Amino acid sequence: MLFRKKDHLVGLDIGSSFIKVAELKTSKKGTILKKFGVAQVPFGAIVEGRVIDKEGVANTIRTLFKSQKIKEKNVAISTGGHSVVIKTINTAKVPDKELHGTIHSEAEQYIPYDIDEVNIDYQILGESEFSSDQMNVLLVAVKKDLVAEYIDLITLAGLIPQIIDVDTFALQNIYEVLPESDPEEVTLLVDVGASKTSLNILKGNASLMMRDNVSGTNQIIEELSSELDISIEEAEKMFQDGDDSKTIREIRRSVANTWCSEICEVIYTFQSNSNENKVEKIVLSGGGGFLEGFSDSLKTELDVDIVAINPFEGLILGKRFPASFISGVGLQAPIALGLALRRVDDK
Ligand SMILES: Nc1ncnc2c1ncn2[C@@H]1O[C@H](COP(=O)(O)OP(=O)(O)OP(=O)(O)O)[C@@H](O)[C@H]1O
Numbered sequence: 001m002l003f004r005k006k007d008h009l010v011g012l013d014i015g016s017s018f019i020k021v022a023e024l025k026t027s028k029k030g031t032i033l034k035k036f037g038v039a040q041v042p043f044g045a046i047v048e049g050r051v052i053d054k055e056g057v058a059n060t061i062r063t064l065f066k067s068q069k070i071k072e073k074n075v076a077i078s079t080g081g082h083s084v085v086i087k088t089i090n091t092a093k094v095p096d097k098e099l100h101g102t103i104h105s106e107a108e109q110y111i112p113y114d115i116d117e118v119n120i121d122y123q124i125l126g127e128s129e130f131s132s133d134q135m136n137v138l139l140v141a142v143k144k145d146l147v148a149e150y151i152d153l154i155t156l157a158g159l160i161p162q163i164i165d166v167d168t169f170a171l172q173n174i175y176e177v178l179p180e181s182d183p184e185e186v187t188l189l190v191d192v193g194a195s196k197t198s199l200n201i202l203k204g205n206a207s208l209m210m211r212d213n214v215s216g217t218n219q220i221i222e223e224l225s226s227e228l229d230i231s232i233e234e235a236e237k238m239f240q241d242g243d244d245s246k247t248i249r250e251i252r253r254s255v256a257n258t259w260c261s262e263i264c265e266v267i268y269t270f271q272s273n274s275n276e277n278k279v280e281k282i283v284l285s286g287g288g289g290f291l292e293g294f295s296d297s298l299k300t301e302l303d304v305d306i307v308a309i310n311p312f313e314g315l316i317l318g319k320r321f322p323a324s325f326i327s328g329v330g331l332q333a334p335i336a337l338g339l340a341l342r343r344v345d346d347k
């Protein structure tokens with residue numbers, strides 16, 4: 001073929017503390033990791049998923065693309081947090097041409113925003129387990145002003161937003177193709193970021209329960225700042241420099257226990273409502289997954305396999321990506337990689 005359709009996208013995960021970028025290339029030998037990099041977001045520039053300092057974040061993205069020598073301008077990004085609502089709803093089976101209208105009118109009662117303020121997407125999951133006249137539909141609503149904000153940001157950075165995904169789906173997207181994923185195993189994917197945690201219980205490609213909450217490493221930084229009466233910036237630096245004083249050790253332990261209780265609560269709720277029974281494996285991701293004591297407290301509470309995600313597994317890595325680099329960024333990388341797997345014509 002003379003002209004190969006160029007359909008690959010750069011995956012760009014705009015976290016509230018770190019931006020991650022990934023570019024993959026498909027070859028006869030397999031998928032090659034071409035580019036991967038992270039850059040810290042200016043402090044306070046993104047709060048609760050909203051872009052407060054557009055110019056500052058756009059600048060960080062531009063610098064990251066430049067330092068990684070990424071030429072491709074078409075990107076896939078994702079959003080999460082309060083402005084994104086994901087729900088499984090139960091609705092009557094209707095002919096295809098009526099579906100759009102039915103779902104929009106049903107959606108109103110499940111979304112805490114005015115229906116005109118959100119973009120709605122949905123996917124039919126299958127027949128309801130309670131009645132053959134009903135079906136389960138995965139409903140996703142994203143606030144229009146949030147979408148506009150991210151399109152503006154990406155354009156300002158000199159890039160073209162081709163796909164706007166949801167963080168949780170991008171994580172699920174990469175996990176499903178990892179050699180370690182077992183379609184028969186009920187698995188909980190947990191992503192603990194700086195300002196939010198997303199939980200997704202999966203079996204194969206089907207999501208059985210999703211939850212988002214506001215836990216994250218910012219809790220440690222805020223507690224440290226108030227305990228030692230120092231600024232948030234100083235507390236963040238202490239945390240990132242790996243300070244190991246008694247105060248920070250105690251805060252880390254108490255935050256790890258809080259995260260652990262929240263996760264246990266979700267698992268117990270799921271297990272008591274589902275005949276699909278037991279969560280068999282927990283896969284940790286997000287920078288919060290590095291928190292000392294977190295994985296141990298989960299192990300103490302739950303009789304479940306707990307592993308840290310290795311999203312690079314199965315990819316062909318060049319010399320530019322030594323094992324030490326890969327293990328240092330592995331937990332933070334999956335969403336950007338999941339986005340890099342998207343294609344221009346994906347829905
Ligand atoms: N190797 C590491 N060791 C210890 N802590 C780390 C490591 N990497 C990242 N972190 C911490 O984990 C935090 C969360 O990282 P992550 O990249 O998942 O957050 P984010 O995606 O920016 O946040 P959010 O998804 O909530 O917007 C970072 O702020 C950082 O302090």
Ligand SMILES: [Mg+2]
Pocket residue numbers: 015016193194286
């Ligand atoms: Mg994140």
